[in-house]
Amino acid sequence: MISTEGKNQFNEIFEELGKTLDITEEEHNAAVKSYVFVGEWLAEPESSLNPYKPEILPQGSFMLGTIVRPVNENEDLDIDLVCQLVGKRPEWTQYNVKNKVGDRLKDHVTLKRLLKKEEGRRCWTLEYADSANFHMDILPSIVSRDYKIILEKAFTSRELENIDRLAIRITDKEENNYRTEANPELWLKSNPFGYGKWFHQQATLEFQKAFSLKESVKPVPTYQKEKSPLQRVVQILKRHRNIMFNGDEDKPISIIITTLAARAYRKETHVIEALLNVIKQMPNEIKERYVSEVGKPIKWIANPVNEQENFADKWPENPQKQINFYKWMEQVSVDIYNALDKHGLSNIQEALEKPFGEKTINTVFSNYGEKMRLLRESGNMKMAASTGLIGMSGRTNIPPHSNFGEDA
Amino acid sequence: MHRISLVLQEGVLKSYFPTSKIKRKGESELIWTHSISPTPLSNSYKIKLHYLRYNGVNVYVTEPKLALAPGKDKLPHVYSTPEQRLCLYYPDGIEWNVGKLYVKTLIPWASEWLYHYEIWLGTGVWHGGGIGHETEAEKQEQKQKEDIIDEGTKDKRTRF
Numbered sequence A: 001m002i003s004t005e006g007k008n009q010f011n012e013i014f015e016e017l018g019k020t021l022d023i024t025e026e027e028h029n030a031a032v033k034s035y036v037f038v039g040e041w042l043a044e045p046e047s048s049l050n051p052y053k054p055e056i057l058p059q060g061s062f063m064l065g066t067i068v069r070p071v072n073e074n075e076d077l078d079i080d081l082v083c084q085l086v087g088k089r090p091e092w093t094q095y096n097v098k099n100k101v102g103d104r105l106k107d108h109v110t111l112k113r114l115l116k117k118e119e120g121r122r123c124w125t126l127e128y129a130d131s132a133n134f135h136m137d138i139l140p141s142i143v144s145r146d147y148k149i150i151l152e153k154a155f156t157s158r159e160l161e162n163i164d165r166l167a168i169r170i171t172d173k174e175e176n177n178y179r180t181e182a183n184p185e186l187w188l189k190s191n192p193f194g195y196g197k198w199f200h201q202q203a204t205l206e207f208q209k210a211f212s213l214k215e216s217v218k219p220v221p222t223y224q225k226e227k228s229p230l231q232r233v234v235q236i237l238k239r240h241r242n243i244m245f246n247g248d249e250d251k252p253i254s255i256i257i258t259t260l261a262a263r264a265y266r267k268e269t270h271v272i273e274a275l276l277n278v279i280k281q282m283p284n285e286i287k288e289r290y291v292s293e294v295g296k297p298i299k300w301i302a303n304p305v306n307e308q309e310n311f312a313d314k315w316p317e318n319p320q321k322q323i324n325f326y327k328w329m330e331q332v333s334v335d336i337y338n339a340l341d342k343h344g345l346s347n348i349q350e351a352l353e354k355p356f357g358e359k360t361i362n363t364v365f366s367n368y369g370e371k372m373r374l375l376r377e378s379g380n381m382k383m384a385a386s387t388g389l390i391g392m393s394g395r396t397n398i399p400p401h402s403n404f405g406e407d408a
Numbered sequence B: 001m002h003r004i005s006l007v008l009q010e011g012v013l014k015s016y017f018p019t020s021k022i023k024r025k026g027e028s029e030l031i032w033t034h035s036i037s038p039t040p041l042s043n044s045y046k047i048k049l050h051y052l053r054y055n056g057v058n059v060y061v062t063e064p065k066l067a068l069a070p071g072k073d074k075l076p077h078v079y080s081t082p083e084q085r086l087c088l089y090y091p092d093g094i095e096w097n098v099g100k101l102y103v104k105t106l107i108p109w110a111s112e113w114l115y116h117y118e119i120w121l122g123t124g125v126w127h128g129g130g131i132g133h134e135t136e137a138e139k140q141e142q143k144q145k146e147d148i149i150d151e152g153t154k155d156k157r158t159r160f
Helices: A004-021 A025-043 A060-064 A094-106 A109-114 A147-156 A192-203 A211-216 A229-244 A254-264 A271-285 A319-340 A345-356 A358-377 B006-016 B106-123 B134-150
Strands: A055-058 A077-086 A124-128 A134-143 A168-170 A188-190 A287-291 A296-300 A306-310 B021-025 B029-036 B045-052 B056-063 B078-080
Touching: A004 A229, A004 A271, A004 A345, A004 A358, A025 A055, A025 A077, A025 A094, A025 A124, A025 A134, A055 A060, A060 A077, A060 A192, A060 A229, A060 A254, A077 A147, A094 A109, A094 A124, A094 A134, A109 A124, A147 A192, A192 A229, A192 A254, A229 A254, A229 A271, A229 A319, A229 A345, A254 A271, A271 A319, A319 A345, A345 A358, A345 B106, A358 B106, B006 B021, B006 B029, B029 B106, B045 B106, B056 B106
Parallel strands: A077 A134
Antiparallel strands: A055 A077, A124 A134, A134 A168, A168 A188, A287 A296, B021 B029, B029 B045, B045 B056
């Protein structure tokens, strides 16, 4: 059984892993700068969208604070964005709204070049491959006139009531009424900000300020260096998934991982405790529901802001997705407990390399080493009597020394 | 500099490490051995601190035999890989000298060395910082010893 001190140390290691997987402040700022520019371009006076006050807001993992770097450094970071229009011309259909946004993007020489040739089902994609390595999915949507106020209110209160009012209306090429329906009340509904509120509510610890909540739906969110244990757990789980299913179409999807982890999380204050609890409880958060069209009970992972939406709705038609999900959950457990069983930092490092990526784990332990060196240089390193353990606490202060003569 | 007597060093060592083994010959020699772990998740290492008058003090890892990082043929920051004799400070007579307590200097430094050794073993890179080159540190140490001998004692240098 692992000691409390050992657990605390694992916590530091997993915290460091989360930090290593996260995007840097520079990347964050570069992404924000890019989409703010797009938002301003859409809103300029000569734009046909100008009367509808277009605004671009982050959604998805960028808003949730659960974004992870791609496994392969040449791959792009995905950034999900919502393009909000406050109302529209009455006759505009989904098709019109989608293309008004697309046309305006094409009016700009650079944006036109960045725009991915194939149009997405619901989004436009900008690929910033040369300057910075990310691509941005922009989801055109319509909101009501008072949406801004509703959103502001929702994110300052702790209640989850009326979360449905945060829903936005989106366009979808595969809907039958895509080219005909002009009444947004009859378009598909999506609730990324309702989900964001729910997630942050699950993630926030009592002593943390509600700051992050409000901050996260601002068009220009400030970079958050410190993340809550749940955010770190989701990052760690997503990374494990990315390594295990690199490129596999039937991998467990992020929204399922994020939702189940957030449901399983019990406000543990340490990443390691949160991780151990979440991997144990996650499978139990999958419910079953009888669906008459299928004629039997199916796995049900409800969207927390829309009980009727099942995030696992692809599982019945594609059982491999379900099989992969359970396989993955089991593997996460095996890999984490395998590392926890190890002794000696280099053995722990080795145990984490395969499931999380050799280069990433190498960085984690390098940073961990650097941390100890900085602690010594600050003069705050101490040694415990009898065991010789070094760290922040102990009986004797370790005087700074320019030790260790030779660099091998 | 006021030299700390071996009697006092022994007393303090016993107080910090009650279960450690200490052998002392008057004021001429002291050998301290004990197992320490730099962090809770680290392995345990047997350390020997050996003070011999006119020969200075040396710190060794006596157990286990330390593995090398992939692609390396010697340990980082040691005077001798086969002996596993650690290089813990810059031998300029300031960072460490006989006026300092082992428990406040050499022993925590050895523990810190072990921590960075484990990181080095995994990453292949020494993250503990340090100075210059082995040759520089060794030269300096050698010079110190010669100085001690020059001071006119017909001491038998058992080592070397």
